[in-house]
Amino acid sequence: MAFDVENIRRAFPILNQEINGKALVYLDNGATTQKPDVVVQSLVDYYHKTNSNVHRGAHRLSQLATEQYEGARSYIASYINAAQAREVIFTRGTSESVNLVANSFDGFVDAGDQVLITTLEHHSNIVPWQQLCERTGASLQVVALDENGDLDLQDLQAKLSEKTKLLALAHISNVLGSINPIKQIVGMAHARDIPVFVDGAQAIAHTHVDVQDMDCDFYAFSGHKTYGPMGIGVLYGKEDWLNKLPPYQFGGEMIAHVSFEKTSFTTLPYKFEAGTPNVSGALGLEAAIRFIEEIGMEPIIAHEDNLLEYATDQLEKIEGLQVVGKAAHKTAVLSFVVEGIHASDIGTLLDQMGVAIRTGNHCAQPLIDKLGYHGVVRATIGLYNTKSEMDVMAEAVNKAVNMLR
Amino acid sequence: MTIAEKQQEVINEFSMFDDWMDKYAYLIELGKDLPVIDDQYRTEQQLISGCQSRVWLHAAYHDGSIKLTADSDAVITKGIVSLLIRVLSGHSPQEILSADFDFLETIGLKDHLSPTRANGLVSMVKQIQLYARAFHLKSMQ
Ligand SMILES: Cc1ncc(COP(=O)(O)O)c(C=O)c1O
Numbered sequence: 143m144a145f146d147v148e149n150i151r152r153a154f155p156i157l158n159q160e161i162n163g164k165a166l167v168y169l170d171n172g173a174t175t176q177k178p179d180v181v182v183q184s185l186v187d188y189y190h191k192t193n194s195n196v197h198r199g200a201h202r203l204s205q206l207a208t209e210q211y212e213g214a215r216s217y218i219a220s221y222i223n224a225a226q227a228r229e230v231i232f233t234r235g236t237s238e239s240v241n242l243v244a245n246s247f248d249g250f251v252d253a254g255d256q257v258l259i260t261t262l263e264h265h266s267n268i269v270p271w272q273q274l275c276e277r278t279g280a281s282l283q284v285v286a287l288d289e290n291g292d293l294d295l296q297d298l299q300a301k302l303s304e305k306t307k308l309l310a311l312a313h314i315s316n317v318l319g320s321i322n323p324i325k326q327i328v329g330m331a332h333a334r335d336i337p338v339f340v341d342g343a344q345a346i347a348h349t350h351v352d353v354q355d356m357d358c359d360f361y362a363f364s365g366h367k368t369y370g371p372m373g374i375g376v377l378y379g380k381e382d383w384l385n386k387l388p389p390y391q392f393g394g395e396m397i398a399h400v401s402f403e404k405t406s407f408t409t410l411p412y413k414f415e416a417g418t419p420n421v422s423g424a425l426g427l428e429a430a431i432r433f434i435e436e437i438g439m440e441p442i443i444a445h446e447d448n449l450l451e452y453a454t455d456q457l458e459k460i461e462g463l464q465v466v467g468k469a470a471h472k473t474a475v476l477s478f479v480v481e482g483i484h485a486s487d488i489g490t491l492l493d494q495m496g497v498a499i500r501t502g503n504h505c506a507q508p509l510i511d512k513l514g515y516h517g518v519v520r521a522t523i524g525l526y527n528t529k530s531e532m533d534v535m536a537e538a539v540n541k542a543v544n545m546l547r
Numbered sequence: 548m549t550i551a552e553k554q555q556e557v558i559n560e561f562s563m564f565d566d567w568m569d570k571y572a573y574l575i576e577l578g579k580d581l582p583v584i585d586d587q588y589r590t591e592q593q594l595i596s597g598c599q600s601r602v603w604l605h606a607a608y609h610d611g612s613i614k615l616t617a618d619s620d621a622v623i624t625k626g627i628v629s630l631l632i633r634v635l636s637g638h639s640p641q642e643i644l645s646a647d648f649d650f651l652e653t654i655g656l657k658d659h660l661s662p663t664r665a666n667g668l669v670s671m672v673k674q675i676q677l678y679a680r681a682f683h684l685k686s687m688q
Contacts, residue, residue: 162567484621486600486664487575491623493661494567502663516601516620545572546622 145441151526153178153433164496167531167538172316172344172475172522173500174366177430181370184429188422196421197395197412211421214428215411221431222361223352224378228410231384232424235375236343237266239362240310242377242414243339244270246387247308253279256305258336260285260293260322261512262315265505267341271310280307287512291318291467298327302334309338313345313361317506317520318467319450319475321349324356332357337383343367347524348446348474350439359383365423369525370430374423377414384410391416434525442525446474449523449532456536460543466518477504477520480539483546485517491542492519497535550642553634554650561654570654574626581629584618595670600624602671606678612637613682615675624664627656628671635675640683648672 151157154176159166168176188210194203196211212227219227233239251257257271261284268282275282283301286294293311302309309331314321328338337359342351347368353361360383365374379387389396389407394417398408407413434442453476457463462481479485489501502517503510510518521535548556564570588605595602600621607614615636617628634650635643651657657665 484600484619484624486661487621487623490661490664491568491571494571494659545575 145437145445147445147526147528150437151528153180154526155179157526161496161498162494164494165534167497167527167534169521169523169527169531169535170498170500171347171524171527172367172504172520174372175347175369175524176526177371177426178369178433180433181426181429184425185371185422188425193422195418207421211419211424214424217428218376218431219378221351221435222376222378223354225354226381229378229381229384231377231379231411231414232419233362233375233377233414234373234420235364235366236341236362237270237364239360239375239377240266240270240339240341242390243360243379243387244274246390247274248278249388250386251275251278251280251307254305255280255307256283256301256303257281258283258285258298258301258306258309260298260311261287262291262293262318262320262509263310263312263506264316264341264343265507266343267310267312267339268508271308284508285311287509291315291320291469291472293320293322293327295323295327295330299330302331302336304334306331306334306336309336310341311338312341312343313351314342314348314473314475315467315469315506315509316344316475317477317504317509317518318469319344319472319477320467320469321345321471321473323471324358328357344475347434349443353378365427365430368427368430369433371423371426374420374427376427381410384414389413389416393417395419437525443473445525446523446527449527449529450474450476452529453521453523453532453536456532457539460536460540463539463543466513466515474523475520476523477518479515479518480543483543485515485519487546488519488539488542491545492535492538495534495538495541497538499535550634550638550646557630557634558650558653567655567659570659571623574630575622576626577629578619578622578625578627581618581625581632582616584616588616589618595667595674600667602628602667604628604671604674604678606675606682608640608682608685611639611686613640613643613679615678617671624667627664627668631671631675640679640686643679644676644683 156176192207194207196208215230216227219230286297331338339360340358342361342363346363359380361378366372395412396416398406466477485501499521501519589603593603600619602619604617615632619625
């Protein structure tokens with residue numbers, strides 16, 4: 143089936159509306175994506191037909207809900223090519239996935255050890271590790287970037303030492319769009335027996351994710367950034383690692399036996415899923431990924447790369463505008479600054495013209511500081527965006543810049 | 548003119564534009580025209596937290612009235628703060644403390660600001676009230 147963006151857009155009624163009297167151009171997909179009909183319908187179906195608590199009821203609906211929930215786990219596991227379904231833990235999202243591992247990692251880090259991250263991380267992939275370091279007396283090390291927004295792999299190599307207990311990095315930068323060479327980096331870290339945690343928040347909707355091919359030890363993503371519901375996400379972890387880590391929260395289904403003297407915990411994946419899980423969210427996420435698979439990741443990549451290139455060319459015609467992030471491999475994220483103009487002013491005027499983008503530090507304050515900006519404007523592309531929307535956006539930026547100058 | 552009269556004047560001016568792009572163009576002009584703040588007040592200390600753009604606000608008390616000056620690195624923010632200054636500067640702490648700020652809603656500004664900008668506006672108003680309260684207490688000593 144050919145990639146037909148107009149047909150795809152019909153699955154997203156929210157796109158078909160006016161904001162401030164102008165047709166909405168939604169380019170804040172890096173913050174969250176819109177949800178296609180099939181995802182919304184999966185939530186409705188679950189609550190209309192199946193809702194029951196999972197793993198515990200002695201009745202038919204509970205059994206059905208359990209089957210569907212575990213079905214979603216298996217499906218998602220095979221989509222990311224996990225070796226086992228039990229290596230997929232449902233969480234609330236990327237941030238919770240990072241927190242889960244960081245909070246369970248104290249026993250693997252001693253005073254004087256190091257945790258390595260990179261300059262381009264989102265706060266969610268910085269602060270939990272920083273807290274781990276504070277608890278354990280380890281230190282946080284940071285891999286440098288070159289001027290294009292590519293990681294400095296020599297610096298990375300130099301900072302992988304016998305003291306390094308974990309490397310955590312983004313698959314794709316939420317500000318620069320840089321696609322990091324994860325497979326190569328994992329190879330470098332594994333050569334020194336260092337496990338690697340990958341923040342896939344910006345990657346899952348925009349590129350292939352094959353956890354066995356990358357060979358990463360952990361991979362995290364959020365449902366809401368991949369056309370799925372809010373409040374659901376995934377932590378993938380290699381079985382060996384997940385077995386080694388202690389539980390993160392306690393109660394509910396994660397328990398094998400409880401007495402007031404001692405409690406023993408159950409096995410994967412339930413060991414990390416305390417309490418009633420977000421069943422509808424898991425089903426919605428399955429529906430979202432099925433939706434993506436039906437369109438096909440290759441056509442999505444081709445479409446988004448086209449739009450990115452086209453929009454970049456259009457924006458670069460504007461005097462004084464500088465695209466932020468020129469990595470060799472880049473996707474879906476188009477950040478920029480305009481000389482003498484504050485990003486928030488551009489954002490305000492674009493909003494008046496119906497163009498939804500984001501401005502500021504994008505929860506990557508250390509990166510923005512390092513780049514020397516007080517905020518950047520960021521347009522992020524999704525599979526439903528069109529070439530004519532890129533024209534509207536570029537025209538709106540041009541108009542805003544002329545007004546503000 | 549009283550604060551209320553000045554507010555009415557601002558409301559009248561904004562009602563002349565029916566398009567929000569024109570209102571923003573007007574705010575941008577006001578922002579560009581705002582007299583620059585004395586460099587010595589462009590410090591961390593005068594910086595208002597809660598704004599995405601940086602806003603410096605300075606208040607001086609002289610002969611019973613407060614004189615406000617401000618600056619921002621974002622010109623729309625400057626336009627907004629210039630409205631506040633125009634309405635409030637030159638009045639006594641008492642007058643500022645008893646003023647309401649409905650005019651910001653009447654001209655539709657609050658609805659048209661992004662959540663971060665709206666927070667910033669609230670922070671600016673709070674900061675001005677804080678200054679007024681401090682000067683009011685001082686004047687009673
Ligand atoms: C790279 C990256 N990591 C982590 C997150 C956090 O995701 P969530 O808010 O869904 O937990 C985001 C979201 O903005 C992100 O872009």
